[in-house]
Amino acid sequence: MQQPKKNKTYTPKEALLKAAAYCAYQERTQQEVRDKLYTYGLEPDDVEELIVKLCAEKMIDEERYAASYVRGKYGLKKWGRRKILQGLKGKRISDYCIKKGMKEIDPEVYWENLLHLTEKKMRTEKESNPFARKQKITYFLQTKGYETDLIQDALKELEGKGN
Template sequence: MDQQKKKKTYTPKEALVKAAAYCAYQDRTQQEVRDKLYSYGLEPDDVEELIIRLSQEKMIDEERYAQSYVRGKYGLKKWGRRKIMQGLKAKGISDYCIKQGMKEIDPEIYEQNLHSLLEKKSASEKEKNPFQRRQKLTYFMLSKGYESDLVQDALKQYE
């Protein structure tokens, strides 16, 4: 006989404990927590109630989430401002929280990241034609989320 796996459903009290542990592991957005709570088989009213409770208890804090997201993406992955903002918008973070998160970017380190990425890519770029080489480097830097004017200024220093 084919037995269907039944997904365990939780009471709101049990779900609160599980959601608190889920949030404690790493910062989460309201939407991530909401999706998780729905996966526990809860009703919409219960889900929203738990979201409010977790927010009041500072288990969910979208401003803090935005700040740690920005630190990680620009510090470790060396992303540019545009790509970071797109990522936060895609996660449903409010404009206010995005603005607060973007304050985590140190302009000097941002500039260093841009130059070190450009240097690394320039060293590995095999294109000989100077026009095509510049175009490839520009596309690469734009795909990393750096602003066009900053990329052009940085490229001038390498010519």
Template sequence: MEQQKNKKTYTPKEALIKAAAYCAYQERTQQEVRTKLFSYGLEPDDVEELIVRLSQEKLLDEERYAQSYVRGKYGLKKWGRRKIVQGLKAKGISDYCIKQGLKEIDFEVYEQNLLQLLEKKNSTEKEKNPFTRRQKLTYFLVSKGYENDLVQDAIKSLGA
């Protein structure tokens, strides 16, 4: 109850300025912006109006967000497609935007990432039993979001 009194509320005009800065700092989803606007004490109609306005001014673009997310997760964290799609869906991104975002993936780099992860994990894996070792490597790569058939092909090529 005490926190409610101290919380500052903003007019839609002030909220637009703050939301524009929030979106300019890094790519955001509509849901993230919606949550932020509600935290400013705005009415639902005002929130939706501001989201439309931010989208029109190209400060809020879910397709661009999806592309940026994909580049980061597959380029830096070396995630597979399945984990990336799962992450985007969890953030409420539309299937169309997810599809556009996945176009950022270069298949050759994607395969290289998979092989690098496999080689690194294989060199640190202590398991001696070949069957259990394969199982652990497979589980690791699948948990990173790589497709099962690609994982099996990579493990076969490694000869593990």
């Protein structure tokens, strides 16, 4: 029978180097780094001390993380504000950093993303009942995190074009 894998324990100095490499690979939140440091078998005081050092050296920067997260989710995945906000809260990012990150959203690009998704869904939705069809498209866009009033505006605009 195979033994469960034991995590290697590190000294705080070794852990700092490992954590710095972990942070250099991609943006991380304090919580992600904290969780990683605990897997190294460190004491809570050592973990918090290393978090402070990494923040001081700008290896961890939650404002930068939030901005990067927002750019990726709305730019590449075309998520709406509500879903992005929930994602950041789920990562335990402070309200201050969330506000700073959300400023990355360009309202014009955001609207274009919504129109693009709406148009795409209107082309692929098979429902023939107009009411049920509109409901399904609205639900889809809500799951992407878009606000209901904007969804209604997008639907009106595209229905006006005869899509």
